[in-house]
Amino acid sequence: MTTKIFIGIPSYNRARILRFSLNSFMRSKLINGFILVIDASQNSEKDLYAKVIKELIDHGFEVIYDINIGRRGSAKARNSVLNIAENNLNARDILLIYEDDHVYAGDMSIIPAIHWLRDSQIGIIGGKVINLWKRSIDPDFAININNLADALTRISGFIFLDIKHGPRFVDYTTHLMATKVEVLNKRVRYDENYAGIGYREESDFQRQVKELGYKMIFEPRFYAYHLAIESGGDRYSDLEDRMFWKWRNHTYFMKKWRYPIYKQIFGYAILSIYAILSGPLAVKGITKASKVMT
Secondary structure, three states, X not given: OOOOEEEEEEEEOOHHHHHHHHHOOOOOOOOOEEEEEEEEOOXXXXXXXXXXXXXXXXXXXXXXXXXXXXXXXXXXXXXXXXXXXHHHOOOOOEEEEOOOOEEEOOHHHOXXXXXXXXXXXXXXXXXXXXXXXXXXXXXXXXXXXXXXXXXXXXXXXXXXXOOOOOOEEOOOOOOOEEEEHHHHOOOOOOOOOOOOOOOOHHHHHHHHHHHOOOEEEEEEEXXXXXXXXXXXXXXXXXXXXXXXXXXXXXXXXXXXXXXXXXXXXXXXXXXXXXXXHHOHHHHXXXXXXXXXXX
């Protein structure tokens, strides 16, 4: 039985951006199809998405999709992608989880991930996301110094990423992921309690996979370009709102996975320092969140 490779993408109110992203896959000889879970605020946007889907089908790809008027939220949309994959694909098939503003870097960019997933012990391959321009709003917590990010993550309980060095075994990785449908068959899903911008939802998903006994690898030769769009989408919000959800969701993450108190203190200290460095709106966000969580 041939292994199929599908791309899973959730999208909200970004039909034009998604079209640009999907055009980057058109020359692929490895991708078999797409799972698209789409939310639109109005029918005109929904119609644009329908045209994008038709272009994919006309090009010969298999497309499984769910279009909804409304906004189901990041974690729920991603779970819809996973549910569709489990219900329509075979256990040995591969799902690559992309964002709607990711640009495919060509078939060579996914071959390392496919190679690693042949190992029955590997559950997730995390990839390198290359921003095409510098983000001005709330950049990721990345420390690209060999061994430092992983060590700090283990010591502090806060999650730092090294998106340069590898391949290496990791406890957490990026939101660009490759996994086997076999893993999804074990009911690993995004926890929908991670609301707002979905902060920590990928970390929680990855933790679940690790708890099942699978290993996770960060593989920098598996990569995608990132348009880093700072408007629209399931996860967009202003700085104040983003810091609110960072504090709220990280608190939930620490309590769910029973972090010791010293690691909880580390987590709060890191977010507080980050907010102070980011300015008054960020401080306002975590102040609001800390009051709500009290």
